[in-house]
Amino acid sequence: MNKAKSLGIAAMGLAAVLVLLQPSQAGQGEEGLAKAIADYLVAARGVIARNQTLINDSAKGDKGFTPAVFEGQVTEEFKKVGGIDLKTATNSSPTGKALLELNDAAKEVIADAQPEINEQGKAFKGFTPAIFGARTGDKFYKKTKLKLKQTSLKFRGDYNRPDDFEEEVLKKFEAKWDKGKPYMEETTLGGRKVVRYMKPLYIATSCLTCHGDPAGEMDISGRIKEGYKEGDLRGAISVIVPVK
Numbered sequence: 001m002n003k004a005k006s007l008g009i010a011a012m013g014l015a016a017v018l019v020l021l022q023p024s025q026a027g028q029g030e031e032g033l034a035k036a037i038a039d040y041l042v043a044a045r046g047v048i049a050r051n052q053t054l055i056n057d058s059a060k061g062d063k064g065f066t067p068a069v070f071e072g073q074v075t076e077e078f079k080k081v082g083g084i085d086l087k088t089a090t091n092s093s094p095t096g097k098a099l100l101e102l103n104d105a106a107k108e109v110i111a112d113a114q115p116e117i118n119e120q121g122k123a124f125k126g127f128t129p130a131i132f133g134a135r136t137g138d139k140f141y142k143k144t145k146l147k148l149k150q151t152s153l154k155f156r157g158d159y160n161r162p163d164d165f166e167e168e169v170l171k172k173f174e175a176k177w178d179k180g181k182p183y184m185e186e187t188t189l190g191g192r193k194v195v196r197y198m199k200p201l202y203i204a205t206s207c208l209t210c211h212g213d214p215a216g217e218m219d220i221s222g223r224i225k226e227g228y229k230e231g232d233l234r235g236a237i238s239v240i241v242p243v244k
């Protein structure tokens with residue numbers, strides 16, 4: 001073999017190693033998967049919160065808030081929150097596959113809710129970020145067996161009640177904790193090895209109509225306002241991913 005040829009082969013070998021060392025764009029392993037799922041739900045809940053005034057407009061029938069409109073908005077928001085472009089997600093990685101399933105679940109929830117959202121003459125229809133999140137988490141679980149839920153120490157819905165693990169972590173978030181930092185732990189659940197991932201959720205301006213002041217007064221959903229201020233910890237998104 002001449003020198004130039006062997007150098008060429010060595011260069012090709014090096015290029016192959018470099019390609020293998022590239023991290024996959026969607027993030028690898030259970031942690032990347034859990035993070036992507038939690039970030040998607042944060043982004044999607046944000047989209048619902050920002051469309052709340054439109055959804056609650058009693059004078060308007062057709063709101064035009066279709067699955068396609070939702071998808072456009074969530075794609076933009078998820079780029080900001082999760083750093084991933086949904087348009088480039090594919091089934092070839094576990095994270096990409098889960099994200100596509102989750103996006104489908106969310107769009108199905110929006111599609112199923114069209115009669116609810118488009119009802120004229122009714123202001124509050126019960127379609128909130130929390131209800132959207134719960135319905136999406138249920139559908140996603142049925143498709144993937146990956147658990148995705150929202151929870152809080154001050155939960156309103158009993159199905160959002162934290163389990164012992166979630167309660168511990170929420171207390172950590174409430175004590176001394178770097179704002180926005182997620183918590184991750186490999187543990188066992190029902191005899192299975194799992195990764196548990198929790199991402200703290202904070203109160204934004206759009207949440208205050210229902211969760212803000214004055215505490216103890218009724219919000220438009222007929223529930224009691226908690227009196228949170230902007231930036232307060234509201235709860236967390238909790239994800240459970242089995243370890244293979």
Ligand code: HEC
Pocket residue numbers: 045046049052128129130131150151152154155156157158160201202203204206207208209210211219220221223234235236
């Ligand atoms: C239109 C009123 C409304 C708005 C706006 C709203 N929420 Fe809620 N939120 C609710 C209701 C009602 C529930 C309870 C849902 C149920 O009955 O299960 C809830 C539940 C939750 C939960 C689940 C824990 C629990 O209490 O059951 C979280 C977390 C939450 N909200 C966070 C937020 C955040 C963060 C925002 C802003 C981005 C927000 N909410 C905006 C009405 C609202």
